Amino acid sequence: MTQQVLNAIFIGSIYALFAVGYTLVFGVLDVLNLAHSAVFMLGAVVTYSLVALHGMPFLPAAVIAILVCGLLGLLIEFVALRPLRRRNAPPISALISTIGLALIFVAIVEQATSGSLFSWLWQDGANSVRFPTGTVPNPTYHVGGLTIEGTKLGILIISVVLMLVLGYVMRFTQVGRALRAVAENRRAATLLGINVDRIFASTLFVSSALGGLAGLLFGLALSDISPYIGRDQVELKGLAVIVLGGMGSIPGAVLGGYLLGLIEVFAFVRFGSNVEAGVAFAALFLVLVLRPQGLFGARLRERL
């Protein structure tokens, strides 16, 4: 059982890291960025590509991939969000345009085989691959019947530290205050001299960089990199997490991530896979009924 708790905490930290990016964009822009799962996937794919196809060591590859994902966030803002905002389109339009971008990102990767246009990025089509053995040292400890992997431990630490840093930035820095001002009231923020467009762009950059980081850590720890890791494995769960935690709330997303991980693992161990997703989403339903603002969602005014 203790092993299963460890498993839950670990998968929870991936959910949390993914959901934090999701919730950040929602909190600031009032838009669900459904291309976030595709950026998550590209974080893993770009790192894999640099390491396996271009022979780069893991660390610089990871840094480049995170930057690339941040830039993709800017692409999302400039292509899918800003033009619609200029036209005062309803939020649903932005939601659809981000779905469109997600489909394009996934299609680019799944169609890429050796000899194709994007073969410098990906050569395995719809297949699932893993980092070459030894890319990152992964000492595995067996303590009292428990298996603890170095990479998973590392990911847990990275996730927690990053989320603490993000929390600090949001609460105590000028940028964070500007972000929260924009989230609370766009027009008032503009009147106070805050460049709203720039805030939006930087939000997308940070959110997507975090998504990319979550993706590459996922690919590293779970030995699974494919065009579908975002769509099939974290997208819906990420949504569940931010609803659970309270839309737009960063601490909510973090705790929601760990909570979902725990609920899932316990449901699996106790009842089996047929009800695993069922139990997780039943919990979500309960939260929506009993506490529509989410577990940690304060009143709308105070989110982020």
Added chain:
Amino acid sequence: MRTVARGFAIALAVALAACGGAGSTGTTSSNSYQGKTIQLGAILSITGAGGVYGPSSQKGMDLAVEKINGSGGVNGAKISLDTKDDASDKAQSAQVAQTLIQQGQLLALLGPTLSNSAVAVHPLAESFKIPILAVSTTGIHIVPDCNFPKTDPCKYVFRDSLGEESAIPTNIKVYSDAKHPKTGVLMVANDDKFSSDGGKIVQNTVGSYGIQLLDTVQFSKTTADFATPVTKAVQKKPDVIFITSLGGIPAKIMIEARKQGFTGQFLGGNGFNTAVVSKQAGDAGKGAESGSAWYINNTFASNAGFVQAYRAKYSADPDQFAAQGYAAILVLADAAKRANLTFSDTAGDRTKLRDAMESVNIDTPLGRFQFTSNHDVKQTIWVIQMDGNGGFTLVKSVTPS
């Protein structure tokens, strides 16, 4: 007046039909094939979960078409193959099949890649009386009943891919005879037909070899982290973990199980049999055994030639699905050669092709190839194991009785 006209029309139709009949019986030589095209359609999963298998099938088929057309075609007729992607989705697969059938010119269909989709596509082909040859589906009830709610077998559905019902029991028998395992745990994806069928076969087989199934761990094919199901399995300390699942899942389970200290044996089915899975599993997969329809290092001519041509064309090694795709085209070409096609009466030609397919007996990369009376493949089963480097080695070959 109207009756006269109708009588005339009937007389004309009878006369035309008679001519047509005489024409076709008169041309038993290959001349009627010269310059004609044998049109085939393939429904494959190029993207989505089946994207691990579909592209291989496609490459194998393309290679065979190229080879046959390059050496004079089928009695002088060229083969043209129209391949469509069904994105591994059952509904889309049926949609694609419908589109291909409605073009009206196709003599036969190949596919679809996944058993899950075959449930929708095969009955469709049967109702349009167009022969369909499954090239990678291994679930139960693919042939002969193609999941129809009826008792008589489907007449137009064939399969050249070794079913899990043959592959898994053979694999378990070979391993049991050699190592006599006592206990096992089954890990099965329960939201996919191929996987759950495989699971049922394992459950029905292990008893005959004295293996006690300690637990069946079911999981979803969309599981992100396999640590949880694997922990559940490994804690039972089984001699063998049976894995019936597809795509990258068997590899992920093997990697996770080895990390958690499992030192026993992995046994599985067709889901193990691609180099992609072997490569992804790496060290963790070394020794994992499965029953396969094909083995790359077989040296008989029909396989050696295929492997060589495939490497030359794609600069990569073929896998089982490429071999089955290649074999499928050889089978259809052989049947077409003997079917006395008219190239004018598509419906009649489809039936003739179907009849000729039943008596196929040729050499393919899979070995000597025939259909059983149920339209299933009858061939040697190659029990193989992963070598830890993305390849396989042969454990034993089992010839059908």
